[in-house]
Amino acid sequence: xxxxxxxxxxxxxxxxxxxxxxxxxxxxxxxxxxxxxxxxxxxxxxxxxxxxxxxxxxxxxxxxxxxxxxxxxxxxxxxxxxxxxxxxxxxxxxxxxxxxxxxxxxxxxxxxxxxxxxxxxxxxxxxxxxxxxxxxxxxxxxxxxxxxxxxxxxxxxxxxxxxxxxxxxxxxxxxxxxxxxxxxxxxxxxxxxxxxxxxxxxxxxxxxxxxxxxxxxxxxxxxxxxxxxxxxxxxxxxxxxxxxxxxxxxxxxxxxxxxxxxxxxxxxxxxxxxxxxxxxxxxxxxxxxxxxxxxxxxxxxxxxxxxxxxxxxx
Amino acid sequence: xxxxxxxxxxxxxxxxxxxxxxxxxxxxxxxxxxxxxxxxxxxxxxxxxxxxxxxxxxxxxxxxxxxxxxxxxxxxxxxxxxxxxxxxxxxxxxxxxxxxxxxxxxxxxxxxxxxxxxxxxxxxxxxxxxxxxxxxxxxxxxxxxxxxxxxxxxxxxxxxxxxxxxxxxxxxxxxxxxxxxxxxxxxxxxxxxxxxxxxxxxxxxxxxxxxxxxxxxxxxxxxxxxxxxxxxxxxxxxxxxxxxxxxxxxxxxxxxxxxxxxxxxxxxxxxxxxxxxxxxxxxxxxxxxxxxxxxxxxxxxxxxxxxxxxxxxx
Numbered sequence: 186x187x188x189x190x191x192x193x194x195x196x197x198x199x200x201x202x203x204x205x206x207x208x209x210x211x212x213x214x215x216x217x218x219x220x221x222x223x224x225x226x227x228x229x230x231x232x233x234x235x236x237x238x239x240x241x242x243x244x245x246x247x248x249x250x251x252x253x254x255x256x257x258x259x260x261x262x263x264x265x266x267x268x269x270x271x272x273x274x275x276x277x278x279x280x281x282x283x284x285x286x287x288x289x290x291x292x293x294x295x296x297x298x299x300x301x302x303x304x305x306x307x308x309x310x311x312x313x314x315x316x317x318x319x320x321x322x323x324x325x326x327x328x329x330x331x332x333x334x335x336x337x338x339x340x341x342x343x344x345x346x347x348x349x350x351x352x353x354x355x356x357x358x359x360x361x362x363x364x365x366x367x368x369x370x371x372x373x374x375x376x377x378x379x380x381x382x383x384x385x386x387x388x389x390x391x392x393x394x395x396x397x398x399x400x401x402x403x404x405x406x407x408x409x410x411x412x413x414x415x416x417x418x419x420x421x422x423x424x425x426x427x428x429x430x431x432x433x434x435x436x437x438x439x440x441x442x443x444x445x446x447x448x449x450x451x452x453x454x455x456x457x458x459x460x461x462x463x464x465x466x467x468x469x470x471x472x473x474x475x476x477x478x479x480x481x482x483x484x485x486x487x488x489x490x491x492x493x494x495x496x497x498x499x
Numbered sequence: 500x501x502x503x504x505x506x507x508x509x510x511x512x513x514x515x516x517x518x519x520x521x522x523x524x525x526x527x528x529x530x531x532x533x534x535x536x537x538x539x540x541x542x543x544x545x546x547x548x549x550x551x552x553x554x555x556x557x558x559x560x561x562x563x564x565x566x567x568x569x570x571x572x573x574x575x576x577x578x579x580x581x582x583x584x585x586x587x588x589x590x591x592x593x594x595x596x597x598x599x600x601x602x603x604x605x606x607x608x609x610x611x612x613x614x615x616x617x618x619x620x621x622x623x624x625x626x627x628x629x630x631x632x633x634x635x636x637x638x639x640x641x642x643x644x645x646x647x648x649x650x651x652x653x654x655x656x657x658x659x660x661x662x663x664x665x666x667x668x669x670x671x672x673x674x675x676x677x678x679x680x681x682x683x684x685x686x687x688x689x690x691x692x693x694x695x696x697x698x699x700x701x702x703x704x705x706x707x708x709x710x711x712x713x714x715x716x717x718x719x720x721x722x723x724x725x726x727x728x729x730x731x732x733x734x735x736x737x738x739x740x741x742x743x744x745x746x747x748x749x750x751x752x753x754x755x756x757x758x759x760x761x762x763x764x765x766x767x768x769x770x771x772x773x774x775x776x777x778x779x780x781x782x783x784x785x786x787x788x789x790x791x792x793x794x795x796x797x798x799x800x801x802x803x804x805x806x807x808x809x810x811x812x813x
Contacts, residue, residue: 381810384776385735414769414806415776418732421699455728462698462729492728496695 204429206466208244209453210375210406211237213481215246215280216450217438219256221485227261229484231268236480237435238272240473242453246299247277250286266293278339287327291334298331299375300324301341302366304359307350308343308379317362325369332370340366341408345376345391346383356394364398373406375432378419381412385422392426406430409451411437411490416451417459424463431456436478436489452491454478472497518743520780522558523767524689524720525551527795529560529594530764531752533570535799541575543798545582550794551749552586554787556767560613561591564600580607592653601641605648612645613689614638615655616680618673621664622657622693631676639683646684654680655722659690659705660697670708678712687720689746692733695726699736706740720744723765725751725804730765731773738777745770750792750803766805768792786811 214234218225234245247269253260262279271277278297281287290298302320303309309317324340331338344351345359363374376391388407395405407423409416409432420431433456439449454474460467471493479498482489489495528548532539548559561583567574576593585591592611595601604612616634617623623631638654645652658665659673677688690705702721709719721737723730723746734745747770753763768788774781785807793812796803803809 382776384773386777411806412810413772414731414766415773417728418735418773421732421735452728458727459698459729459732462696463700492725496726 202425202427203463203465204424204427206429207424207460208430209242209456209467209469210244210246210430210432211242211435211453212246212408212432212450213237213435213438213453215249215259216432217434217436219249219258220439221258224258225484227264227268230261230265233435233477233481234265234269234277235272236473236477238275240477241469242474243274243468244276244278247279249280249282250289251280251282252285263289263293266295276337278337280341281327281331283323284326284330287331291336295336297337297339298327299339299341300327300366300371301343302362303343304354304362305344305348305351308348311350312343317358321365321369324366328370338371339373339375339406340369340371341375341377342366343377343379346378346387347380349380356391359391360394360398360400363395364400367400367404373404373430374400375406375408375430377408377432378410378416381410381415383409383419384415385418388419388422389426392423392428396426402427403429406432408432410439410449411451412449417455420451420456420459424465435474436481436494437491438478438481438485438489449490452478452489452493454491454493454497458493516739516741517777517779518738518741520743521738521774522744523556523770523781523783524558524560524744524746525556525749525767526560526722526746526764527551527749527752527767529563529573530746531748531750533563533572534753535572538572539798541578541582544575544579547749547791547795548579548583548591549586550787550791552589554791555783556788557588557782558590558592561593563594563596564603565594565596566599577603577607580609590651592651594655595641595645597637598640598644601645605650609650611651611653612641613653613655614641614680614685615657616676617657618668618676619658619662619665622662625664626657635679635683638680642684652685653687653689653720654683654685655689655691656680657691657693660692660701661694663694670705673705674708674712674714677709678714681714681718687718687744688714689720689722689744691722692724692730695724695729697723697733698729699732702733702736703740706737706742710740716741717743720746722746724753724763725765726763731769734765734770734773738779749788750795750808751805752792752795752799752803763804766792766803766807768805768807768811772807 248262249259276297279295281298309315328338409419433453434450435453437452457471475497478489478494562576563573590611593609595612623629642652723733747767748764749767751766771785789811792803792808
């Protein structure tokens, strides 16, 4: 038996402000894979999603309907969804950048979509060729039509803490853009630390600023990258504010695939270890997740950067 | 310029309970190197220590006076200390297991020592061939003589959260053994999560239990391992209790050298990123630390597991 079976400390559900239950928003199949240079076969993606559902995850961001030229890795979105045997009780949201993407998603029978916005001017320009204000002209018809079709819409907000060109991002600016996404009809806002620079004080401040602006904490999710090792400390800070949806990626998929050492998304397994220790329900089976990530690492040909996967798979 | 220069968010010194300043207790040269199978040349160790001092660290655990048969890597303790040009304002504590070790340390002119104890019976048996109560028969004469010689003595307490053989370790048991070390004359107690299983709720509870037992928070340090990725979240929990001494290892040295993927001590660089973001003073220069860890990784022939080192050195 490993350390996990024998060394796991008593669960302590006593920290103030923690939610009783957390929804893990699994982004590995989309955010984790989208930067892979070698195209992952569609049957591997389908099995990945099915294994993750089998491990008890209930929200699996499956793919993206961005133009295949932008993200060739996810050009098989229709084929993947057609092949996927969706499990009852599991949501399979997809990323949708524009009306053309929405058309494709609707044709594929999708019920949950996500749009993505930038909190900063420079990233809006670079990622969307737009401005912070003008980007809404793109989302508005998407969100409006999706809502009219009865779809659930999530809003991603990038660069909520630091921006590689602009530096620190003022909380007021993030709140302004974020509330606009919610007002547009998004049911949830995922606050992204796209470059992984944030620390818990910034998380405290930003989540607090949304609360002060009258946004319910249930409307917020957090999306941390572990580039500087801060993702889990930031997650803990968000949990203490009552945030109960956390984005993560199985095995920590999502680092730059060209640099074996680079780290990307918070690993779902590391998050599960934290939640288990805090006595927060999440419904996932850690052993099955680790097994899935080890299997996927084999398919990608490099080890998972997740600390938990390394420790338990070793 | 990298993300650090341009993407670092504004520092937020506003989280409740945080200390204004933290002492980084650097354990890389001792705890980090002691498990290396290939002996690191003494001149490399001396340069490592000097570079760390040059990077602004003021407490460098230099080596150990355990019997060379136990830790062959540190058999050069006398030679290292003789070779080392100690800098003013920097402490160079050494580990001392018994009276013979104290004799050697005193002969080498050491002014700061640390003893190590186990919070659990099984680890006391395995690591010290003793029991939790009987181990004090070993420390007592060491601490008493060291104090009489005017030395400062730190107490390390292992397995404070989980134990691979016993599982969860009751906080009352840790407080009982820990206060006994303090009563013996240790000026500080370092609470070790030796197998890296703890989560922030356990840290909250244990530090709180010491406070309830009347132990001043300044008498406590924390020593986390990042085996399951929890070290920095746990550190943040401890900082929120006002703990102001944190153990860490430059570059995250200290994983099992036989498994390249295994992770060990909390990396000093990842800690510095956290402290910087929280606006907590520490006196270290992150660029110089990263440069030192990259240099050391070259000497050891494998990359640093620190997220920050990977991100900034890449």
